[in-house]
Amino acid sequence: MFNFDKQVCRKNSNCAKWDILKVLGNENAIPLWVADMDFEVDPSIKANIEKRLQHEVFxxxxxxxxxxxxxxxxxxxxxxxxxxxxxxxxxxxxxxxxxxxxxxxxxxxxxxxxxxxxxxxxxxxxxxxxxxxxxxxxxxxxxxxxxxxxxxxxxxxxxxxxxxxxxxxxxxxxxxxxxxxxxxxxxxxxxxxxxxxxxxxxxxxxxxxxxxxxxxxxxxxxxxxxxxxxxxxxxxxxxxxxxxxxxxxxxxxxxxxxxxxxxxxxxxxxxxxxxxxxxxxxGEEWYQGLMEYLRGNIDFAVEFIETRIPKLKVQYPEGTYLLWVDFSALGIEGEELYQRLIKEAGVILNKGSIFGKGSDLYQRINLGTSRAVIKEALERIEKFVNEL
Incomplete structure (x- = not known):
């Protein structure tokens, strides 16, 4: 009933996640950082807002x-x-x-x-x-x-x-x-x-x-x-x-x-x-559909990293739609890694250093998006790692 595979274009909507790409140095990068999702909201939310819009006084x-x-x-x-x-x-x-x-x-x-x-x-x-x-x-x-x-x-x-x-x-x-x-x-x-x-x-x-x-x-x-x-x-x-x-x-x-x-x-x-x-x-039905889709995203991402980018280390998350990934085997310091992932790999993640001391060699990945986007982003990271 709900199509979480649908890729909603969020560019040019003053979107904090997508419309800052030029500022960060790569307009073609895939943003998997800001912790919101790229999915359409539950239809009942949109319908109730549209109904209230008819009142015309706010x-x-x-x-x-x-x-x-x-x-x-x-x-x-x-x-x-x-x-x-x-x-x-x-x-x-x-x-x-x-x-x-x-x-x-x-x-x-x-x-x-x-x-x-x-x-x-x-x-x-x-x-x-x-x-x-x-x-x-x-x-x-x-x-x-x-x-x-x-x-x-x-x-x-x-x-x-x-x-x-x-x-x-x-x-x-x-x-x-x-x-x-x-x-x-x-x-x-x-x-x-x-x-x-x-x-x-x-x-x-x-x-x-x-x-x-x-x-x-x-x-x-x-x-x-x-x-x-x-x-x-x-x-x-x-x-x-x-x-x-x-x-x-x-x-x-x-x-x-x-x-x-x-x-x-x-x-x-x-x-x-x-x-x-x-x-x-x-929103219960939409929520249950979301959880099933997010579980699929996590399954896909963890298996991809473990089998195709084994230099990276990841634990299956018990909650949230976020992956905490250890990039330490690459031997690249945190800020340099963050910038190279943007400019060379074409992905924007959250650099580990912002989460506290000792996390410079980690990156946080947001999986709240379509599986096709996740696949392309991970393939870009795979190519980046293989070319080091």
């Missing part, structure tokens, strides 16, 4: 009951999480939401712990608030990552106020086990650390892996946790700037709400709210 809006009900219903169906309406606070994206949370609960000079390699915007939102980034590097054993709990606790000082978690983890595609999350939560409880759990990729889980919402681990952990969610990755509507910051603890919620009021953060755009409601209420 004035101020607010969050109606149907907005909250859509979020509550999706979280219950997808994650067996009973969310209450009053817990939900709107922000225009998960990254802005994290930025606002850090602003509300820290003072300049405070410390925020992150687990590297990690989504590069984590560094920015911490630094934006004049806080110090504290890295708890993940343990990398032949491409398989795990948490260094001893280092995590040792990094905590009297200045440490927040632990910023990525779950599932971007860029490594790791879906954390319940016992891993519980151990982190117990350490944070012991040291009175606020947890921000970025769960924007939580719907994109593969195989037997299961996402655990951090707030569901225990009542005590729920009381120190703020969960950041959005339909943006799942339904490819990042440009509509809608996110839901879920704060069960009333005291934390009131403090956060006052901070949002101070910043004049109000409700979503008309079309962002409509898109979310349509996605969460009517």
């Amino acid at each position: 004035g101020y809006t607010f969050l109606g009951e149907s907005y909250y009900n859509a979020v509550i219903s999706w979280m219950k169906r997808r994650h067996d999480w009973d969310v209450k309406k009053e817990w939900i606070k709107f922000t225009p994206g998960v990254v802005p939401g994290i930025n606002y949370i850090i602003g509300a609960f820290t003072n300049p000079g405070d410390e925020v712990i992150i687990q590297t390699p990690v989504y590069h915007q984590f560094f920015k939102v911490i630094e934006n608030n004049d806080c110090k980034v504290v890295e708890n590097p993940l343990i990398n054993e032949n491409g398989v990552y795990s948490i260094d709990f001893e280092d995590f606790e040792n990094k905590i000082t009297e200045k440490t106020k927040i632990f910023l978690l990525c779950s599932p983890h971007n860029p490594i595609g790791k879906v954390w086990k319940e016992e891993e999350l519980r151990r982190l939560g117990e350490i944070c409880l012991k040291h009175n650390i606020l947890i921000i759990s970025d769960e924007i990729h939580s719907d994109l889980i593969f195989g037997e892996n299961k996402h655990t919402v951090f707030s569901t681990l225990s009542k005590a952990i729920e009381d120190i946790t703020i969960v950041c969610t959005a339909p943006n990755k799942t339904f490819n509507i990042a440009g509509l700037h809608t996110a839901n910051i879920i704060v069960p603890n009333e005291k934390l919620r009131n403090k956060f709400a006052k901070h949002l009021e101070k910043l004049c953060i109000s409700g979503p755009t008309i079309f962002g709210a409509i898109a979310q409601e349509a996605a969460y209420s009517n």
